[in-house]
Amino acid sequence: MARVLVTRPEPDASTTAATLRRRGHVPLVLPLSAVGGIEADWPQADTVDVVAVTSANALRHASPARLEALLDLPCHCVGERTAAAARRAGFSHVDTANGYGQNMARRMAARYVSGTRVLYLCGRVRHGAFEQGLAAAGLECTPVETYETVFPAPDTAAVQRVCADGPPDVALAYSARGADALAALAERPGIAPLLSAMRVACLSPAVAERLAGKGAWPILVSPTPEEASLLDLLDSLP
Known part of the structure; x- marks a missing residue:
C-alpha cells in the first residue's frame, strides 16, 4: 500500500483516486491544474473526412451539436481512455x-491518402508532434480547440491538509506542464519537507524529462503512456 499524490485535474483526479482505493492504495488528491471549455471555431461537417482526438478533455468540452454531425466519421484516438470517451x-x-501522438499520426498516414481532411479536437496548449506527423504525410489538419488548462497554485494550508495523515510515498505526473507544477510546488518552503521523500511515477519519458535536475526524487516511467500501465507500475513498487 502506498500513499499516492494525485495531481491531475478534476474530474479525472477523483476517478484515479477511486481506482487507487480499489487497488489498496491511499490517494491524496491535490489537483495542480484545472480544465475548462472554450469557444471553438468549427469547420463545416461536410469538409471533414476524419476526426482525431488526443485527449478525453477535448471530447468532454466539445459542443454536442457539433459532434453529432461527425459521429459517422472514423475517429482516431491516442489511447484507450480517449477512445472510451469517443464511444461515449x-x-x-x-x-x-498506443498512447503516443506520433504513432497515431503514423497509423493515419498509412491508412489515408494525401489531402484527407482531418478535424483535430484538442486543447489550446498541446504538443506539435501529432500535427507535424500529419503534415509530413500530406494530410490536411484543422485543429479545433475545445478546452484550455490552467495551473493555479494551491495554497500551503491546502497541501498541508491533504498530507495531514502523512506525506505521500509516490506522486503521479501525467503531463510535462503538470510535472513543472509539481516541481514548483516542492520548492515552496512550507511544502518542501512534505514532498522531499517521495518518488514520482511519470506517464511517459517526456514527462520524466521535465523533472530532470529538479529535486532529488527517484523518477519512475510507465512502460506505456496509459494510466493502467502507470498504476501497474505503482503496484509493483516495494
Whole structure:
C-alpha cells in the first residue's frame, strides 16, 4: 500500500483516486491544474473526412451539436481512455493508438491518402508532434480547440491538509506542464519537507524529462503512456 499524490485535474483526479482505493492504495488528491471549455471555431461537417482526438478533455468540452454531425466519421484516438470517451460521445468507428501522438499520426498516414481532411479536437496548449506527423504525410489538419488548462497554485494550508495523515510515498505526473507544477510546488518552503521523500511515477519519458535536475526524487516511467500501465507500475513498487 502506498500513499499516492494525485495531481491531475478534476474530474479525472477523483476517478484515479477511486481506482487507487480499489487497488489498496491511499490517494491524496491535490489537483495542480484545472480544465475548462472554450469557444471553438468549427469547420463545416461536410469538409471533414476524419476526426482525431488526443485527449478525453477535448471530447468532454466539445459542443454536442457539433459532434453529432461527425459521429459517422472514423475517429482516431491516442489511447484507450480517449477512445472510451469517443464511444461515449457516440462515435462508432473508433481506432486506438498506443498512447503516443506520433504513432497515431503514423497509423493515419498509412491508412489515408494525401489531402484527407482531418478535424483535430484538442486543447489550446498541446504538443506539435501529432500535427507535424500529419503534415509530413500530406494530410490536411484543422485543429479545433475545445478546452484550455490552467495551473493555479494551491495554497500551503491546502497541501498541508491533504498530507495531514502523512506525506505521500509516490506522486503521479501525467503531463510535462503538470510535472513543472509539481516541481514548483516542492520548492515552496512550507511544502518542501512534505514532498522531499517521495518518488514520482511519470506517464511517459517526456514527462520524466521535465523533472530532470529538479529535486532529488527517484523518477519512475510507465512502460506505456496509459494510466493502467502507470498504476501497474505503482503496484509493483516495494
